[in-house]
Amino acid sequence: VDLPAGVAYGFGVxxxxxxxxxxxxxxxxxxxxxxxxxxxxxxxMSLLLPATLAMSPTASIIMMAGIYYGAMYGGxxxxxxxxxxxxxxxxxxxxxxxxMARQGRAGPALGIAAFGSFIAGTLSVxxxxxxxxxxxxVALRFGPPEIFTLLLLGFTMVTYLGSGSRLKAVxxxxxxxxxxxxxxxxxxxxxxxxxDTVTLADGVGLVPMIxxxxxxxxVLLNVEAGxxxxxxxxxxxxxxxxxxxxxxxxxxxxxxxALGFVLGILPGVGAIIPTFISYxxxxxxxxxxxxxxxxxxxxxxxPEAANNAAxxxxxxxxxxxxxxxxxxxxVLLGAFLIHGVQPGPLMLLEHPDLFWGVVAxxxxxxxxxxxxxLPLIGLWVQLLRVPYGxxxxxxxxxxxxxxxxxxxNPWDLVIMLVFGVVGYLMRKxxxxxxxxxxxxxLGRLAEESIRxxxxxxxxxxxxxxxxxxAAGFLVAxxxxxxxxxxxxxxxxxxxxxxxxDA
Amino acid sequence: xxxxxxxxxxxxxxxxxxxxxxxxxxxxxxxxxxxxxxFLLAVALALVALAIAVRALRRPAPPSAGAGPPGRLKLIxxxxxxxxxxxxxERLGFVTSTFLLMLVLLRAVQTYRxxxxxxxxxxxxxxxxxxxxxxxxxxxxxxxWGF
Numbered sequence: 001v002d003l004p005a006g007v008a009y010g011f012g013v014x015x016x017x018x019x020x021x022x023x024x025x026x027x028x029x030x031x032x033x034x035x036x037x038x039x040x041x042x043x044x045m046s047l048l049l050p051a052t053l054a055m056s057p058t059a060s061i062i063m064m065a066g067i068y069y070g071a072m073y074g075g076x077x078x079x080x081x082x083x084x085x086x087x088x089x090x091x092x093x094x095x096x097x098x099x100m101a102r103q104g105r106a107g108p109a110l111g112i113a114a115f116g117s118f119i120a121g122t123l124s125v126x127x128x129x130x131x132x133x134x135x136x137x138v139a140l141r142f143g144p145p146e147i148f149t150l151l152l153l154g155f156t157m158v159t160y161l162g163s164g165s166r167l168k169a170v171x172x173x174x175x176x177x178x179x180x181x182x183x184x185x186x187x188x189x190x191x192x193x194x195x196d197t198v199t200l201a202d203g204v205g206l207v208p209m210i211x212x213x214x215x216x217x218x219v220l221l222n223v224e225a226g227x228x229x230x231x232x233x234x235x236x237x238x239x240x241x242x243x244x245x246x247x248x249x250x251x252x253x254x255x256x257x258a259l260g261f262v263l264g265i266l267p268g269v270g271a272i273i274p275t276f277i278s279y280x281x282x283x284x285x286x287x288x289x290x291x292x293x294x295x296x297x298x299x300x301x302x303p304e305a306a307n308n309a310a311x312x313x314x315x316x317x318x319x320x321x322x323x324x325x326x327x328x329x330x331v332l333l334g335a336f337l338i339h340g341v342q343p344g345p346l347m348l349l350e351h352p353d354l355f356w357g358v359v360a361x362x363x364x365x366x367x368x369x370x371x372x373x374l375p376l377i378g379l380w381v382q383l384l385r386v387p388y389g390x391x392x393x394x395x396x397x398x399x400x401x402x403x404x405x406x407x408x409n410p411w412d413l414v415i416m417l418v419f420g421v422v423g424y425l426m427r428k429x430x431x432x433x434x435x436x437x438x439x440x441x442l443g444r445l446a447e448e449s450i451r452x453x454x455x456x457x458x459x460x461x462x463x464x465x466x467x468x469x470a471a472g473f474l475v476a477x478x479x480x481x482x483x484x485x486x487x488x489x490x491x492x493x494x495x496x497x498x499x500x501d502a
Numbered sequence: 503x504x505x506x507x508x509x510x511x512x513x514x515x516x517x518x519x520x521x522x523x524x525x526x527x528x529x530x531x532x533x534x535x536x537x538x539x540x541f542l543l544a545v546a547l548a549l550v551a552l553a554i555a556v557r558a559l560r561r562p563a564p565p566s567a568g569a570g571p572p573g574r575l576k577l578i579x580x581x582x583x584x585x586x587x588x589x590x591x592e593r594l595g596f597v598t599s600t601f602l603l604m605l606v607l608l609r610a611v612q613t614y615r616x617x618x619x620x621x622x623x624x625x626x627x628x629x630x631x632x633x634x635x636x637x638x639x640x641x642x643x644x645x646x647w648g649f
Contacts, residue, residue: 054638165554167550167553167554167557168554170550171509171512171547171550171551171554174543174546174547174550175512175516175547177539177543178516178519178540178543178544178547181539181540181543185536187536188535188536190526190527190535190536192523192526192536192537192540193519193522193523193540216584219580220577220580220581223573223576223577223580224573224574224576224577225573226573226576389608389614390608390622392607393603393604393607393608393626394626396580396584396603396607397600397603397604397626397630400584400587400588401630401634401640401642404591404640404642405634405638405640408641410588410591410592413588413591414585414588417581417584417585417588420581420584421581424577425508429505429508430505431508443543447539450534451534454532454533454534459532459533460532461532
């Protein structure tokens with residue numbers, strides 16, 4: 001499929017009524033939970049996974065993706081108005097956004113956040129359309145040795161780029177990989193750690209596990225902490241940024257988009273780290289760095305563009321290689337899998353509607369978000385007044401019914417609740433769930449590919465070095481391991497946010 | 503110190519897992535069997551956990567500011583309520599169990615007054631019944647009373 005034809009086809013798919021509705025529901029829910037503190041995109045996507053079973057694969061992926069980038073828009077609203085990041089990728093937006101609101105410039109702050117996000121979202125969709133097809137062509141020639149070494153590289157980067165202790169991230173990745181071996185052996189079908197139960201023969205369910213680790217665990221943390229929120233009372237007028245605002249923001253938006261997109265592709269980065277880097281870059285480049293933190297519009301425009309562009313970038317490894325670069329993409333991967341679609345290079349050939357439709361829908365969704373966020377901002381602010389005491393029983397009930405709906409197996413509810421408790425304990429002890437889930441999802445594939453490689457080579461590990469691409473990935477892995485030992489330690493950019501409960 | 507505690511828990515679990523994996527056919531390095539990778543992973547996890555524990559013991563951990571006891575109690579109440587819900591679901595049916603769960607949750611955390619909590623729980627149970635069972639067609643368990 002050539003590019004223009006693919007794009008046209010994609011928009012044809014994305015504009016089908018059912019997909020349009022799915023897209024709208026996704027971005028609407030995304031904005032909603034982005035605004036509400038205490039419920040992030042990962043939790044929401046995992047809680048809604050079961051609901052997508054009734055939809056077509058394309059519609060459900062469109063909706064899931066919509067929740068993710070919709071949350072990026074919504075999160076900035078609370079950061080600016082309340083100084084509470086609606087989700088983690090908007091932490092940086094608080095710095096200057098809230099100061100702008102206090103100076104009576106909430107309107108332009110919200111406006112530039114929405115426009116910046118829109119521009120970045122658009123650019124990143126273009127990037128996905130340009131990069132994904134050629135990458136897919138390369139990935140199609142990958143055999144088990146290439147897949148194994150690529151996964152090795154991915155695992156290494158994931159443990160590096162987390163926030164907090166490296167050793168703990170390694171431990172979590174190992175634990176996740178181990179848990180992934182539960183079920184039937186992928187090569188010879190031998191049952192492993194099933195304790196002779198039917199439930200565990202298929203392995204630990206990805207959906208109940210993710211719902212527990214991210215959805216239930218988050219509710220438990222919030223119940224314990226007892227969230228309160230007060231809306232900063234301000235009249236939001238004049239959402240359109242002035243000509244001067246645009247002059248100040250244009251370059252940060254473009255730089256933020258490029259940064260977010262490129263970093264988003266890398267494993268383990270996600271949408272949070274690019275916002276910190278973008279903020280640091282803008283401050284460095286600014287003629288008035290001392291004013292950052294007092295309400296400068298560049299401090300809002302750059303990071304907001306970065307987090308939106310990162311959502312697009314992180315779709316690339318998933319769509320072309322079938323590898324989830326971060327937790328959100330792991331959930332999305334789960335959504336593909338429960339619909340029986342294996343994302344990866346073959347998807348572009350086998351399900352072109354899915355690939356092009358999802359990418360085009362991201363553009364449609366970004367346009368919808370602009371419409372949702374600018375005129376309806378007052379409505380979203382009202383939402384902050386829903387007390388958590390009402391909200392959290394509803395979230396829990398939805399997750400229980402959802403987990404039941406997937407399989408009708410009560411043990412899946414138990415799995416979900418157990419992982420809810422495990423996720424809570426992990427968060428309390430600063431053991432990150434992200435590497436755990438990624439390794440769980442990818443570990444099976446890693447084991448399968450190395451064992452197939454060894455079957456191919458009749459037991460010789462040299463196969464990993466003889467094939468140039470595989471050898472290249474191995475060298476890159478080694479470089480990732482060795483580099484930090486040689487380079488002076490970089491300032492830990494992603495750390496401030498995640499460190500607060502460490 | 504708390505780090506050391508949680509790392510030791512992980513260590514014990516990893517050793518148990520390694521023991522379980524040992525009982526599977528291991529195969530050889532060049533032709534690994536079903537138990538090979540699980541065993542390797544469990545051993546590696548045990549070692550890493552041990553390293554974390556040792557490190558944590560060597561340097562004093564910063565004092566952690568946990569939520570006060572009231573939050574902790576709410577948390578425990580909610581967790582127990584959720585597990586009890588799963589146990590009751592197939593015995594009492596969806597509507598009854600949901601009503602009871604909502605009642606506990608509404609009373610436990612925000613402490614709504616009884617009339618509000620009972621009314622809210624009943625409304626939640628009926629709405630959930632209409633939404634999930636009647637409209638979306640989820641096959642939720644019925645109790646002895648048929649709902």
